[in-house]
Each structure stands twice: as C-alpha cells, then as structure tokens.
Amino acid sequence: MSKIRYERPVIKKIETGMPNKFGTRTEYEPMTHIDGLAVKSLVKEYGSPLFILSEKTIRNTIKKARKAFETRYPKVQFAWSYKTNYLNAICSIFHQEGSWAEVVSGFEYDKAISLGVDGKKIIFNGPEKSEEDLAKAIKNNSLIHIDHLDELYTITELAEKINFRPRVAIRVNMDTGVYPMWDRFGFNYENGQAWDAINKIMHSGKMELAGLHCHIGTFMLSPYAYGIAASKLAELALSVEQKFKHEIKYIDLGGGFASKNTLKGSYLPGTDINPSFDDFAEAISTALLNSNFKQDKLPLLILETGRALIDEAGYLLGSVISNKRSSTGRRNTIVDIGVNILFTSFWYDHRITPAQAFTQYTEDTCVYGPLCMNIDVIRESISLPLLNRGDHVVIHSVGAYNMTQWMQFIALRPNVVLIDMDEKPHIIRLRETLDNMNSQEQVPAHLVKFNK
Amino acid sequence: MKLRKNVAVSEAGLLFNPVTGESFTVNPIGVEILNLIREDKSPDQISKAIVDKYSTDQTTFEKDYDDFIGILYHHNLLESHEETTI
Ligand SMILES: Cc1ncc(COP(=O)(O)O)c(C=O)c1O
Numbered sequence: 077m078s079k080i081r082y083e084r085p086v087i088k089k090i091e092t093g094m095p096n097k098f099g100t101r102t103e104y105e106p107m108t109h110i111d112g113l114a115v116k117s118l119v120k121e122y123g124s125p126l127f128i129l130s131e132k133t134i135r136n137t138i139k140k141a142r143k144a145f146e147t148r149y150p151k152v153q154f155a156w157s158y159k160t161n162y163l164n165a166i167c168s169i170f171h172q173e174g175s176w177a178e179v180v181s182g183f184e185y186d187k188a189i190s191l192g193v194d195g196k197k198i199i200f201n202g203p204e205k206s207e208e209d210l211a212k213a214i215k216n217n218s219l220i221h222i223d224h225l226d227e228l229y230t231i232t233e234l235a236e237k238i239n240f241r242p243r244v245a246i247r248v249n250m251d252t253g254v255y256p257m258w259d260r261f262g263f264n265y266e267n268g269q270a271w272d273a274i275n276k277i278m279h280s281g282k283m284e285l286a287g288l289h290c291h292i293g294t295f296m297l298s299p300y301a302y303g304i305a306a307s308k309l310a311e312l313a314l315s316v317e318q319k320f321k322h323e324i325k326y327i328d329l330g331g332g333f334a335s336k337n338t339l340k341g342s343y344l345p346g347t348d349i350n351p352s353f354d355d356f357a358e359a360i361s362t363a364l365l366n367s368n369f370k371q372d373k374l375p376l377l378i379l380e381t382g383r384a385l386i387d388e389a390g391y392l393l394g395s396v397i398s399n400k401r402s403s404t405g406r407r408n409t410i411v412d413i414g415v416n417i418l419f420t421s422f423w424y425d426h427r428i429t430p431a432q433a434f435t436q437y438t439e440d441t442c443v444y445g446p447l448c449m450n451i452d453v454i455r456e457s458i459s460l461p462l463l464n465r466g467d468h469v470v471i472h473s474v475g476a477y478n479m480t481q482w483m484q485f486i487a488l489r490p491n492v493v494l495i496d497m498d499e500k501p502h503i504i505r506l507r508e509t510l511d512n513m514n515s516q517e518q519v520p521a522h523l524v525k526f527n528k
Numbered sequence: 529m530k531l532r533k534n535v536a537v538s539e540a541g542l543l544f545n546p547v548t549g550e551s552f553t554v555n556p557i558g559v560e561i562l563n564l565i566r567e568d569k570s571p572d573q574i575s576k577a578i579v580d581k582y583s584t585d586q587t588t589f590e591k592d593y594d595d596f597i598g599i600l601y602h603h604n605l606l607e608s609h610e611e612t613t614i
Contacts, residue, residue, distance in 0.1 A: 078583075079581060079582050079583040080581060080582050080583065081582070081583055082557075082582040082583050082584035082588075082589075083555060083556075083557055084557075084592045084595075084596075085554075085555065085557045085558035085560075085561050085592060085593070085596040086554070086555050086558055086596070086599075087543065087552050087553070087554045087558055087596065087599055087600065087603070087605075088552060088553050088554075089550060089551070089552050089603065090550075090551040090552060090553060399592075399595070401595060401598065401599075405598070405599065405602045435555065437553070437555040462555070464588070465588070
C-alpha cells in the first residue's frame with residue numbers, strides 16, 4: 077500500500093485585526109515547470125542552486141517594449157545595458173532583436189566588440205574610460221557619452237592625435253522631481269554646466285555632438301519624471317540648433333524603468349502597481365512630440381533599458397537545507413542560495429514559490445542562505461507553504477544584475493541555463509570549479525612547501 | 529505530556545484555548561498527532577503510527593515532532609512538565 081504524502085505538523089495562531097508583516101498568502105500553485113521543463117529534472121541535471129533564463133520571456137519582453145514606443149514615436153532604438161546581464165548568449169538575444177550595446181567600462185566595451193557588435197552601434201557611458209579605451213572607441217566610430225570635463229579635454233586631444241572626428245554626447249543630470257536626485261554623473265542642467273559643456277564641444281570644432289544623454293535613476297516608478305527629462309533634453313537640443321545651426325541626432329533617456337519586482341517595504345506587489353512600458357512610452361513620446369522639433373527633424377529616441385527587459389526572464393532554483401526555530405520560536409528556513417548570488421534580495425522582496433505540490437497550510441518564516449553571516453537573508457518574513465528538507469524552491473525575477481554582481485564566496489558560482497524557444501536547455505555559463513579559481517592564483521616559491 | 533484540559537480541537541483543524549481566548553489552525557497531520565497525545569500515546573508510539581502511514585522516515589518525523597511540541601509549549605497549550613509531576 078502506498079503511503080500518504082508527508083507534511084510537517086504545524087500549528088499557527090490566528091491573528092485578528094492586525095495586518096501582519098508577513099503579508100497575505102500569495103502562492104496558490106507550485107511552480108513545477110519553467111517553459112515546459114520540470115524544475116526537478118533541471119536541478120537533477122544541472123545542480124542546485126541554478127540560474128535559469130527564458131529566451132521566450134526575453135524576446136517577448138523586448139518586443140512588448142519596442143511596440144510600446146514604436147507605436148507612439150517614429151524613431152526608436154534600444155541599446156542593451158551590458159551591466160544588467162552581460163552573459164554573451166543574453167547580449168546576443170538582444171542584438172538579434174535589434175538592440176545596440178550600451179557599455180560603461182573598457183571590459184564591457186571589449187565584450188561587445190568580441191561578440192561582433194558594430195562599433196558604430198556601441199554607446200560608451202561611464203566616468204572611467206582610459207585613454208586607450210577612448211582611442212579605441214574613437215577609431216571604431218562609437219558613440220562616446222562624456223561624463224566630465226577631464227574626459228572632454230582628453231577626447232579633444234585624442235581627436236587631434238588620431239585625426240578622426242569622434243561622435244559624442246554629453247551626459248546631463250537634472251531635477252526631475254525624483255528624490256534622491258542623481259547628480260554625480262554628467263553635467264548639471266539647472267546650474268548651466270550642461271550648456272557650458274555643449275559650448276566647449278561646439279567651439280572646439282574637434283567633435284561631432286551627435287546626441288544628449290541622461291539616466292535619471294534606477295527602478296523608477298514615475299513615468300512623469302521621464303516626461304520632464306525628455307522635455308529638458310529637447311530644450312537643450314533646440315538651443316543648440318538655434319545657436320549653432322547644428323542638429324542633435326538623438327536623445328538618449330538612459331535606463332531605469334522599474335521591473336515587476338516588489339521593492340522592500342512596499343505594501344503592494346510590484347506586479348500590481350509598477351508602471352508598464354506603455355505608461356513610460358506615453359510620457360516620453362508626449363513630451364518629445366509636444367516640444368518644438370519640426371516634424372521632419374525629430375531626434376532618434378534611444379533607450380538603455382536594463383532591468384525591466386530581463387528581470388522576469390530569470391529564475392533562481394534552490395533547495396531547502398533545513399527548517400529551524402530561532403531562540404524566540406520563529407521559523408527559519410535555510411536554503412542553498414546565499415545573497416552572494418542573489419544580490420537583489422537587498423532591494424526586493426523576491427517572490428518565492430515551492431516547486432512541488434503543497435497543501436493550503438502555510439507558515440510564516442524567514443528564508444536565509446548558507447553563508448554563515450547574519451546579512452544572508454533572502455526574505456526576512458514570508459508566508460510559505462510547508463517545505464521539507466530537499467524540497468525545491470523557485471525565486472522569481474532575478475534576471476537583472478545578479479549574474480553580473482554576483483560574488484564568489486565560500487562556494488563556486490552555479491550553472492546558468494538558457495531555455496530556448498523550443499524549450500531546450502543550454503548551459504550558457506558553466507559552474508565554476510576549484511581549478512578555475514586556483515588558475516588565477518600564484519604562490520611564491522618560498523610558500524610552496526610546508527610540513528604535511 | 530498532556531494537552532491542557534479545556535483546549536478544544538475540531539476535526540477541521542481549528543483549535544481554541546478558552547483560557548486565553550486564542551484560536552489556532554492546525555494541519556491534518558497536526559490534528560492526528562494532537563489526538564494521539566489525547567489518547568496518552570507515547571512519543572515512540574506516535575512516531576511509529578505516523579511513519580507507518582506517511583511517506584517519511586523516523587529521523588525526519590522526530591525532528592518535526594519535537595519542533596511541533598516546542599510550539600505547543602510556546603503557545604501554552606500543553607500542561608507544563610512541572611504541573612504533571614506535582
Ligand atoms: C548609464 C546607464 N544606462 C542604463 C542603465 C540600466 O538601468 P536599468 O537597469 O535601471 O534600466 C544604467 C544602470 O545603472 C546606467 O547606469
């Protein structure tokens with residue numbers, strides 16, 4: 077006779093009146109499959125923890141974003157923000173979907189070139205570009221976004237030396253009503269720095285001022301702020317046109333659209349309240365179309381959207397190591413996922429779903445990782461169905477930043493698997509090995525021997 | 529070990545403690561264990577009954593059982609050891 081599926085005995089106090097910090101139960105269905113593949117088999121084949129990326133979701137999302145903008149504005153170009161996820165397979169999906177590359181360092185620049193991206197379709201942002209990086213970008217005719225005056229002078233000198241006219245933009249920071257204001261990067265709009273920099277570029281005659289750029293923040297929940305940013309850059313562009321009879325070819329509004337994740341401390345889930353691509357597109361295109369550009373002189377709109385294009389396509393699978401009680405009787409669930417590979421758990425209340433069938437009983441628990449450190453908390457408080465040792469969990473919306481900001485710490489970073497359009501799995505980044513780690517190290521001769 | 533006298537457990541898993549006015553929900557296996565405790569079954573007997581019926585092993589169950597009993601104490605639903613020895 078087969079036995080009944082076991083569930084831990086639980087008892088839970090019924091709280092009346094007070095809303096509780098664990099929130100209401102959100103999980104009604106286990107997530108047994110991702111794009112047709114069983115979570116259980118994926119873990120068996122590729123190990124736990126395991127990052128999964130869905131090619132289907134990535135392509136659907138970029139298509140949705142393009143449609144939102146292209147139906148409202150005649151000239152739109154997305155540029156994939158490499159720092160968000162620069163695994164080669166992922167960048168290639170975006171490039172196949174028509175995105176340019178947006179990079180912020182020499183390493184990212186070289187990565188784009190090595191993938192075969194045309195230099196003319198690389199936007200080079202960031203405050204730290206070496207002379208060597210800049211020279212390379214100038215020769216490749218890339219779009220260089222100037223962050224500060226020192227860079228402006230370096231580019232002027234290099235342009236003379238290389239005898240090539242670099243295509244540049246300046247990064248502008250501004251007050252869009254959002255707090256805190258991002259004013260560390262680029263030139264300020266309100267105090268006239270941006271206009272000064274533009275004048276320096278135009279008077280030098282050594283560069284082609286092709287565009288204007290801003291990136292007003294990240295995980296922005298206000299489409300309205302983008303409307304303001306677009307209006308301010310439009311005004312600058314029109315001033316350039318008026319004073320220098322020079323046409324600004326593009327306006328780049330950077331990244332920053334919120335994904336569907338839920339920010340820590342938010343009362344409502346991000347899926348319910350965060351603006352859609354349509355909301356952002358409406359605010360931006362309205363601002364540009366209402367500005368004083370002539371119909372045939374509308375600038376190209378560039379978007380460097382990162383997290384909103386990839387977060388939902390990423391899943392992190394893990395396993396339950398143990399269930400414990402804290403000294404105060406609180407339930408703790410230890411999983412094999414540490415914050416070193418789930419950096420975004422510092423910002424988000426990531427949704428967690430069990431990967432196997434469960435009953436309607438739940439438990440309020442704290443989910444933490446294996447790092448032996450107090451900060452290693454994935455979810456401080458979450459109401460979850462009962463989990464047993466060895467059960468699998470699926471952490472949702474982890475596609476952005478985790479696979480670039482992850483740290484190797486006490487264990488090796490896991491496999492990353494892409495599920496393609498035909499629901500076939502491919503490893504796109506191999507699990508690290510001890511040999512990988514050791515191959516980067518060198519031990520001086522006098523430290524090689526010790527008494528065994 | 530004894531459940532406090534007045535504590536009422538329904539088959540549907542609602543538990544009420546009239547002394548404190550607190551209500552609790554218990555899952556079916558929890559109700560089963562509470563009933564076995566009521567019937568004065570020893571921990572070993574309870575463990576055997578559960579392991580025979582459900583797809584689990586003794587070690588796993590005994591760990592979960594201890595945890596469950598701990599929470600019953602925490603909520604003051606069991607007669608404390610001192611009381612039973614008086
Ligand atoms: C210049 C620039 N562009 C684009 C992005 C992508 O931002 P997000 O992922 O918030 O869309 C960033 C991220 O910080 C950035 O610094």
